[in-house]
Amino acid sequence: MKAKFLVPLLLFFGLAGFLAFGLTLNPREVPSPLIDKPAPNFRLARLDQPEQTFTLEDMRGQVWLLNVWASWCVACRQEHPLLVRMAEQKLVPVVGLAYKEVRGDGAISTRGMSLEAETAMAVERGRRWLADHGNPYVVSVMDIDGRVGIDFGVYGVPETFLIDREGRIRYKHIGPITPESLQTQIMPKVEELRRAG
């Protein structure tokens, strides 16, 4: 009968356990429903050659990363040196998605701005940023209005998608890539996908 007195205590520890587990979760990281699904196709103008377009199909047959970036994104600055190092070591090809380069910048008003003018501005800003910080991308494409971002379920910058040879999204990394996440999460998955194909 004595054990009865332990019941509230055990209930308390159970509840505390749940709450402690809750503290380890990051509510900002919303799991993507697109994992293992075909990546949404896109056709976007290239940053280096705006008169040419680039599509998902152009990367078919390769395991690659799609990195969502913008020159106004502070966290991108944090991960950028790592991307540059990855490019130097030729770890995995990275395609850049320049997300809402102009209209995403809160300091710029795009009201009354034509799409052509906005695109020209995005080209200028994007190129300048890559010239300043280094260009780790095999190619960058411009998502001027963020539509492709919505198709990929992007809700913040930076985000990085790992895409396999068949064009399926296999992993999504939310926030800046860190050396640790590269080593423990991304590269092992890249290797695995390369072996699988």
Place this chain on the structure above:
Amino acid sequence: MPADPKRSRSILSSLRRTLGVGVLAVLMASPLHAATADAGPATVPAGIATASDPGVAPAVAADPRLEADMMELSHKLRCLVCQNQSIAESNAPLAVDLRNQVREQLAAGKDKDDVIDYLVERYGDFVLYEPPFNAATGLLWVGPFALLLAGAGWLAWRLRRRRGEIAADGALSAADRERARALLAGGGDAASNPASPESRK
């Protein structure tokens, strides 16, 4: 009691301050100020949405019914940036984009379920303010009612058992009766009482 001049002065000055702030607020809301703010949009700090901010959805659909539908849907969709707001309430740029998407798709003749499916495909169930009932959320939906039922069941069981116990205890033996009578008569001895609280366990 004489009024404290210092105190009344401070009340006056705070009143003046309040009035001043009110006048300032009126000035700021006036079209004149809006016009000057437009002249220098770069002075608006980034991230603060004002009515003249390009980040706020400018296009209100021409059709008021469409706009009402859009708002109704938007209230059911969670903004992924400000997670405790719906995309109808949030002025985060993503919420504006998503509202535009909702409006555009409704205008294109899609029905509401299609639009919701479109967003769930991209952002997952998380985008729904009201989580759907499925294997992952079953416990969440059913849990409170299950707990309530379990509690009520346990209480009913306890009460019934207790009633049985009382009924059983209620049958007094002749010795009990004798002791009770002695206690009532004032001759009881607590030390010799076998039914003292400590000994009951």
